[in-house]
C-alpha cells in the first residue's frame with residue numbers, strides 16, 4: 001500500500017455519457033474537461049446495476065464473478081427457480097445453493113487491513129451488497145448496514161431511494177467518510193437519475209432535474225476532495241455511471257411467448273426459465289431441456305423482438321458462462337429513433353414479475369443498445385493527465401486502476417489499469 005493514497009468512486013446510476021452536457025450537468029462536464037475523460041467506456045452485459053456492481057468490485061466479467069443479472073435462476077434443490085438479485089436475502093440464498101456469492105475477490109476484500117473500504121449506496125440492496133458480499137469492509141444501505149464480518153451497524157443509513165435520500169447520503173459521505181474516517185476506498189452510489197428514469201421519459205423535465213441533482217452531489221464530493229487534497233496527487237477521484245438507458249419501445253412477455261410456441265411446458269414451468277433483465281433476457285435450461293437450445297436460439301433470432309442471440313461458445317464472447325444451466329442470452333432489438341424529448345435510442349424490453357416500472361415510453365437497460373452500453377467515465381487526480389481518451393475500456397477496468405493507485409494487488413482481474 002502507498003501511504004496517504006486514497007480513492008473515491010462516485011456512481012450516477014444510469015447516466016449515459018451523451019446526457020452529460022453543460023446545461024444539465026455543469027459539474028460533471030467540467031470534471032470531464034479537467035480530468036481524463038474515457039469517451040469510449042462501455043458497460044458489461046447484461047447492462048444491469050447488480051451485474052455492474054459485481055463487475056466494478058471484482059474487475060471481472062459476469063462469467064468470472066458469477067453474478068449474471070438483476071434476475072438470476074438458481075437450483076435450490078427443487079429445480080430451477082427465478083429470483084430477484086435485488087432482494088436483501090438473495091445473496092444468502094445464492095450462498096446456500098452454490099456455496100459462494102461472488103466467485104472472485106472484491107476490492108473490499110483486497111483492501112481489508114490495508115486502509116479498508118466504505119460503500120454508501122442508495123440503489124437496490126442486492127446491488128449495494130454485491131460491492132462487498134462477504135463483509136470485508138463497511139457497506140451502508142437503507143435495508144441494513146454492515147461492518148467487517150457482516151456485523152450489523154447501529155448507525156445505519158435511514159434514507160429513501162430518490163433525490164432526497166441521495167442528497168442526505170452525499171452529505172454524510174463527505175462529512176463522515178471522506179473527512180473523518182478516510183478509508184483507502186470510498187464508494188458513493190447514487191440512485192438518480194436511474195430511479196426517476198424508470199418512471200418517466202429520458203430527457204423529460206423530471207429526468208433532466210435528476211441529472212442536475214446527481215451532478216450537484218458529484219460537485220459536493222469534488223469540492224470535498226479538493227479541500228482534502230489541494231494538489232490533486234493523493235486522492236484519485238472516479239466519477240462514472242454503471243450503464244446508460246434506452247427508451248422502452250414495447251414490452252414482451254417472453255414466458256408466454258415461449259409457452260405459446262411450445263418451447264416450454266407452461267409460462268411458469270421449470271424446464272426453460274427466463275431471467276428477465278430489462279432489455280435483455282437470459283434463458284436457463286433444466287438438463288432434460290438442453291437439447292432444445294440450438295433450435296430455440298434460431299427461433300428467437302427470427303423474431304421481430306430479437307436483437308442478438310448468444311448460445312454455446314458465443315456466450316463467452318459477451319462475458320457470460322457457457323456449459324452451465326444458462327443456455328441462451330438474448331439482447332432485445334434496439335434502434336436509434338428519438339423519443340419526444342429528442343433523446344435517441346429505443347429498445348424492446350421483457351416484462352418481469354419483480355418490477356412494475358419501465359412501461360413503454362419510460363427508460364430501461366440491460367441489453368446491448370448503444371446508449372445503455374455507453375456510461376460516462378472520468379478520472380481526476382492520482383497522476384492522470386487531463387484529456388479525452390478514445391481507447392475502448394469498460395467497467396472492469398476501474399478496480400485495477402483504483403488498486404494500482406493505492407498500491408494494492410489486482411492479480412486475477414480481467415480488467416486493465418486505465419492510462
Ligand SMILES: [Zn+2]
Nearest residue numbers: 013014049242
Ligand atoms: Zn444501474
